[in-house]
Amino acid sequence: MKNLLTTLFLLILLAPIAQAKDISEERGYVNFDNLESKYGEPKVMINLNQSMLGFVSKLNVADEDTSELISKLKAVRVQIYNMGADDQPALDLMTKVAKDIKKKDWMPIVSINEDHEKVRIFTKLTDDVMDGLVVMIINDEHNSKEAVFINIIGEIDPAQINKVTSALDIKTGL
Amino acid sequence: MNDKKPWQDDLDKFLAESSPSLDNQVLARTYSSLNDKASKDNCDDHDTISQIENALHIEQHLEDIGLQAVPESLQHALKNISNHSLREQTQTQTTQKNKSNVITANFTRFAATISTLAACITIVAVMGMHWLSTPVNQQQPTVAEIHQAQQELAVAFRYLSIAKNKSTTQVKQTINLKLHQPMMKSLLHPLTLFKES
Numbered sequence: 001m002k003n004l005l006t007t008l009f010l011l012i013l014l015a016p017i018a019q020a021k022d023i024s025e026e027r028g029y030v031n032f033d034n035l036e037s038k039y040g041e042p043k044v045m046i047n048l049n050q051s052m053l054g055f056v057s058k059l060n061v062a063d064e065d066t067s068e069l070i071s072k073l074k075a076v077r078v079q080i081y082n083m084g085a086d087d088q089p090a091l092d093l094m095t096k097v098a099k100d101i102k103k104k105d106w107m108p109i110v111s112i113n114e115d116h117e118k119v120r121i122f123t124k125l126t127d128d129v130m131d132g133l134v135v136m137i138i139n140d141e142h143n144s145k146e147a148v149f150i151n152i153i154g155e156i157d158p159a160q161i162n163k164v165t166s167a168l169d170i171k172t173g174l
Numbered sequence: 175m176n177d178k179k180p181w182q183d184d185l186d187k188f189l190a191e192s193s194p195s196l197d198n199q200v201l202a203r204t205y206s207s208l209n210d211k212a213s214k215d216n217c218d219d220h221d222t223i224s225q226i227e228n229a230l231h232i233e234q235h236l237e238d239i240g241l242q243a244v245p246e247s248l249q250h251a252l253k254n255i256s257n258h259s260l261r262e263q264t265q266t267q268t269t270q271k272n273k274s275n276v277i278t279a280n281f282t283r284f285a286a287t288i289s290t291l292a293a294c295i296t297i298v299a300v301m302g303m304h305w306l307s308t309p310v311n312q313q314q315p316t317v318a319e320i321h322q323a324q325q326e327l328a329v330a331f332r333y334l335s336i337a338k339n340k341s342t343t344q345v346k347q348t349i350n351l352k353l354h355q356p357m358m359k360s361l362l363h364p365l366t367l368f369k370e371s
Contacts, residue, residue, distance in 0.1 A: 046326040055320045056327055070327070078330045110341040119340055135337045148333055158338065165335045168328040 023049065023075050028124050028132020028153040030101055032079055035147070038089040039081040043146065046078035050154075065160060066167040074154035083145045087138055090147035094120060094136045097149075101134060116141040123158075131155055181209050188230060201230050 023029055036042065048056075050073070057071040083090055098120055102108070105124070112119035117139050124132030133156055137148040189202055205226045212219055244252075315323075 044329060046330055048323055048326060048330075052315065052320070052323045053327070055315060056324045059320055059324060076327060076330045078326075078333065080333070110337075110344070112340065112344045114344075117340070119337060119344070121337060121341060133334075135334060137333070137337055137340075148337075150330060150333055150337075152330075152334070161331060161334050161338055165328065165331040168324065168331060 023153065026074055026132075026153050027126060028074070028151070030097060030106075030132070030134050030151045032077075032097060032149045032151065033093055035079070035081050035089055035093060038086070039083060039147075042079050043082050044078055044080035046076060048073075048076040050074045060167065063167045066164050069157065069160050069164055072155040073152060075151075076153075077151045079149045081147045083138070083140065083147050085145075087140050087145065087147070090138050091118065093147075093149075094118065094138060097134070097136065098122070106132070106134065129155055130157070133158070181205075188234065191234070198230070198233055201226055201233060205230065 024031065053070055053073050053076065057067050060067045060070065081090065098108070101122055101124075106122040107125060108120065108122050110119060110121040118137070120134070120136040122134040123130050131154060133150075133152040135148065135150040137146075139146055139148070185202060185205060189198065205223065208219060208223050208226065212223070
């Protein structure tokens with residue numbers, strides 16, 4: 001009886017953990033290895049989950065399109081590192097991620113290989129609906145040497161990205 | 175009717191004195207028929223008749239003896255027999271019951287455990303459904319947190335815009351370089367030749 005009560009207690013404790021759906025199980029999720037050991041703390045680290053995006057969506061009810069687009073997102077993850085002189089770890093990570101997601105039927109839509117700039121954009125389509133987007137930028141032009149890794153999980157229309165950025169109308173210093 | 179036999183008087187006297195028990199009646203009837211037969215056939219069956227007389231005699235005095243106290247040892251032995259018999263009977267019944275209800279017996283043994291487990295699962299399922307309907311992270315963030323999230327989202331979208339613009343520029347440049355310029359060259363070249371001629 002004592003064992004059963006202990007089991008019950010543990011089950012009650014673990015139930016919400018088991019029930020909360022892990023974002024890594026979503027189709028549009030991509031795992032970026034952490035580059036902290038190479039470049040230190042990221043310049044920007046964003047992890048927005050569905051509930052927080054839901055609140056942001058409700059905050060932008062004035063613009064229906066923006067509100068609708070945000071409400072369809074399940075997660076937004078951004079990691080931006082200042083690379084310094086050595087861009088090799090970031091390039092290696094970009095190559096590794098590109099190789100991994102190609103195996104998982106992600107579609108490469110843009111690939112730029114300039115001397116000072118590398119860009120990769122991949123999308124995950126399910127039944128003609130884009131439910132995942134990966135953007136990787138390695139930029140060592142001028143003074144801004146940064147590696148950008150973005151993963152948007154959920155339904156997204158690329159045509160609306162600029163519109164949403166304008167609608168959010170926030171000075172980001174970029 | 176007056177031909178009463180000599181043994182008849184003794185028998186009547188015996189029956190009048192003794193209790194009208196079934197044994198007495200049977201013995202009397204047998205005694206009577208034997209005597210009749212002996213007188214008819216002129217053959218004596220003295221042994222049988224005397225045995226029946228003895229039996230009648232014993233039967234007559236049997237009631238005088240009355241109930242006798244049973245010796246303690248005999249009483250103990252009889253009780254033992256009775257107890258042993260009861261035990262055997264109970265054992266047989268239990269074995270039969272166990273044989274016929276093997277699943278039920280096992281179920282009864284684990285009934286408490288199974289019931290408790292079922293209750294646990296039900297409670298966890300109900301609580302889980304409650305938690306599922308109100309996500310863990312949806313614990314009403316403050317307005318400042320929502321604004322912070324909105325700003326982070328804007329940063330993310332700004333980077334997406336940058337990537338998109340770069341891609342668009344790159345695509346345009348590529349089209350211009352690989353498609354537009356060669357096409358223009360190929361069109362202008364004949365015109366230049368025509369002008370020169």
